């Protein structure tokens with residue numbers, strides 16, 4: 001069983017549109033959306049949740065108002081100003097934890113003289129196993145402001161692999177997160193091939209270099225797609241020259257094409273919506289990606 005992840009050094013480069021097209025073209029595949037902070041592959045694939053799970057990670061302090069004696073020690077000790085209590089405006093209010101500020105250090109829990117502070121696991125989001133028209137999809141949604149996205153990515157990858165192995169499917173195809181942060185690092189672990197989406201701008205070049213360097217650190221092979229190459233052919237040439245020097249194959253240059261937006265508006269992937277040159281180019285790119293995967 002092999003794993004391919006589609007990533008980009010920055011958001012807005014067209015990663016999910018291209019990942020959606022590959023989801024359509026791929027066979028015997030489990031799909032996975034690893035962009036857990038801002039998932040959007042579901043907008044194209046319209047998944048029907050078959051299994052739903054809570055994602056819990058880390059801990060947070062919760063004050064039991066029945067047990068609290070109102071001494072105020074917790075508010076004094078908390079370095080993160082995460083405990084609100086009575087003040088001049090609200091002299092009768094009870095002590096309570098502000099969940100978005102609590103860093104889970106447990107100081108207040110340990111030092112409360114009334115043992116009035118519980119420390120439950122934090123409910124950070126939800127994850128799902130769903131049916132789509134292109135096969136099973138594993139995906140998630142972190143709640144706003146929640147952390148531990150890397151751990152959630154690892155969980156999703158493990159689930160997708162287990163489903164692929166159980167059903168004898170040969171590929172896990174993932175839409176990764178943009179950037180080079182924690183979820184991207186987690187998505188690269190154990191991945192056979194990263195498809196790097198870039199666009200012909202100076203920042204596109206810069207972000208491609210950063211994410212390619214990250215892939216090298218993981219010894220993950222890469223293939224590159226230059227999206228909207230025709231908005232700046234000179235910069236597209238510069239990216240291709242950089243890739244050539246590094247030995248990264250550029251599997252295709254995609255033109256700026258309104259069909260990508262029109263497909264999205266119609267809640268289709270571009271290879272479903274467009275029957276012309278754009279789809280043909282993506283099919284050729286997918287064949288090249290599979291060949292690179294097989295090259296080992």
Ligand code: SF4
Nearest residue numbers: 068069071072074112
């Ligand atoms: S330290 Fe405990 S008893 Fe004191 S205010 Fe905080 S929760 Fe209440």
Ligand code: SF4
Nearest residue numbers: 078102103105106108
């Ligand atoms: S666990 Fe730490 S951060 Fe959270 S409220 Fe208590 S002292 Fe503050």
